[in-house]
Amino acid sequence: MPPLIPVLLNRFDPHSISAFLVHKGILYYSISKPGPTESPVTSLIRGICEEFPLKSLSITRERIHTTHPLQGICKGMIKVAAKRACELDLHDFIKFLTSFEGGAFEVRPPIPLPFRNPDVLVGSMAPRDSIPRHLTSLLYMASGRTRVSAMLTDAVGRVLAISWSRTHSNRAAHAELELVQNLYADGFTRFPDHSTLWISLRPCAMCAAQILAFMDGSEGFKIRFLADDPGPASKNSCLFEGSALWRSSGCPKVDIALVDN
Ligand SMILES: [Zn+2]
Numbered sequence: 001m002p003p004l005i006p007v008l009l010n011r012f013d014p015h016s017i018s019a020f021l022v023h024k025g026i027l028y029y030s031i032s033k034p035g036p037t038e039s040p041v042t043s044l045i046r047g048i049c050e051e052f053p054l055k056s057l058s059i060t061r062e063r064i065h066t067t068h069p070l071q072g073i074c075k076g077m078i079k080v081a082a083k084r085a086c087e088l089d090l091h092d093f094i095k096f097l098t099s100f101e102g103g104a105f106e107v108r109p110p111i112p113l114p115f116r117n118p119d120v121l122v123g124s125m126a127p128r129d130s131i132p133r134h135l136t137s138l139l140y141m142a143s144g145r146t147r148v149s150a151m152l153t154d155a156v157g158r159v160l161a162i163s164w165s166r167t168h169s170n171r172a173a174h175a176e177l178e179l180v181q182n183l184y185a186d187g188f189t190r191f192p193d194h195s196t197l198w199i200s201l202r203p204c205a206m207c208a209a210q211i212l213a214f215m216d217g218s219e220g221f222k223i224r225f226l227a228d229d230p231g232p233a234s235k236n237s238c239l240f241e242g243s244a245l246w247r248s249s250g251c252p253k254v255d256i257a258l259v260d261n
Contacts, residue, residue, distance in 0.1 A: 019044045019066035019085075023059045025102040030109070034068055036213055037184040038109060041066050041074040042172075045082050047107035049170040056081075056171065067093050072238055072249060073213060076206030079233065081172040110170070112178070112185040148201050150175040152183070155194035155220075161186075175199065176207035180214050194220040202229040202258070205245060208237035212252060223256040 019040035020029035030044035041064055049056045064078070064085035078085055088096065148165040161183055166173035176199055183191075191197065191214055202225045203211060215221045223239070234240065238249035239256055246252070 019064050019068070020097070021059070021062040021064045022100070022102070023062045027097075027100055027102060027104040028059060028107050029104060030107045032109065034071075035184075036189055036216075037180050037210065039066075039071055039074050040068050041070065041085055042077050043109040044107050045077050046109045046170070046172045049081055049172045050110040051107060053169050065093065065096065071213070072209030072245070073206065076204070076209040076237075077172055080174070080204060080206045110173075112182045148175045148199070150179040150200070151198040152179060152191070153196050153198065154192060160192065160195065172206070174204065174207050176203055177210050180210050183214070191215050191218040191221045193218055196222040196224060198259075199223065199225045201225060201227050202234040203237060203239060204229070204231075204233040205237040206233075208234070208239040208245075209249075212238050212249060212254070215254070221255070223254065224259045225256070226259050228258055 018029050018031040020027055021044070022028075028044065028048060030040050030047055032038055032040050032043040034040065044064060045060060048059050052059060060082040062083070064082060065088050066074075066085060067088055067090055070078075070085055070087060074085065148167075150163050151159060152161040154160055161179055163175050163179040163182060165175040166178065176197070179197075195218070197211065203223075211223065228234075236243045236245050238245045238252065239254055240246055241251075
């Protein structure tokens with residue numbers, strides 16, 4: 001047995017079983033406790049895309065193994081940035097690892113980036129009737145080029161958080177996902193009551209699953225998007241009323257609407 005594997009197995013416990021995949025003789029694994037914004041599978045995918053931006057396309061083509069149930073966010077992220085995953089029971093999971101001969105690499109999820117220019121952006125006031133224009137101007141001011149952006153405002157229109165997609169360097173780093181990761185890193189476990197999430201594009205299946213998980217328990221939460229995405233990624237999401245994923249998520253009632261920009 002290679003020396004790395006027993007070390008790896010010693011770190012496992014039933015509450016923090018990780019996900020792994022094997023690519024060209026290297027075991028890429030992630031050990032993380034599931035939470036409202038993270039699962040072992042999402043940690044693994046996000047970490048690989050962050051750590052190996054050029055090789056990530058071929059690495060994430062391999063089958064991901066996990067003992068943790070595949071939640072909506074895992075399935076969504078697999079659609080966006082990976083290929084396939086399967087659930088293994090603990091016995092098979094350990095058997096697979098103990099018979100493995102090769103190198104191993106621990107993948108850690110990326111650390112959330114701080115909001116850019118927080119003095120200017122976070123806390124600034126977005127007048128209710130001009131929020132879409134405000135969002136667009138913030139987007140151009142901060143990124144200088146067109147990217148998907150997401151902004152969270154409170155009940156009176158103050159900007160609580162803002163983020164942009166970083167898909168040029170990490171395929172899984174969509175704006176909404178980044179925003180939720182940042183909020184979680186700041187101590188939030190759900191969207192604040194009566195807050196509104198503004199997105200420049202209708203969310204894809206991955207982001208929709210993340211938003212749905214993070215809005216659990218939030219009162220009066222609203223989603224407004226500035227442009228419709230006609231692609232299948234957003235049409236079959238848990239936030240698209242009538243879609244298969246919406247039905248399998250229990251037909252959630254969500255206040256989501258396109259804003260006439
Ligand atoms: Zn997305």
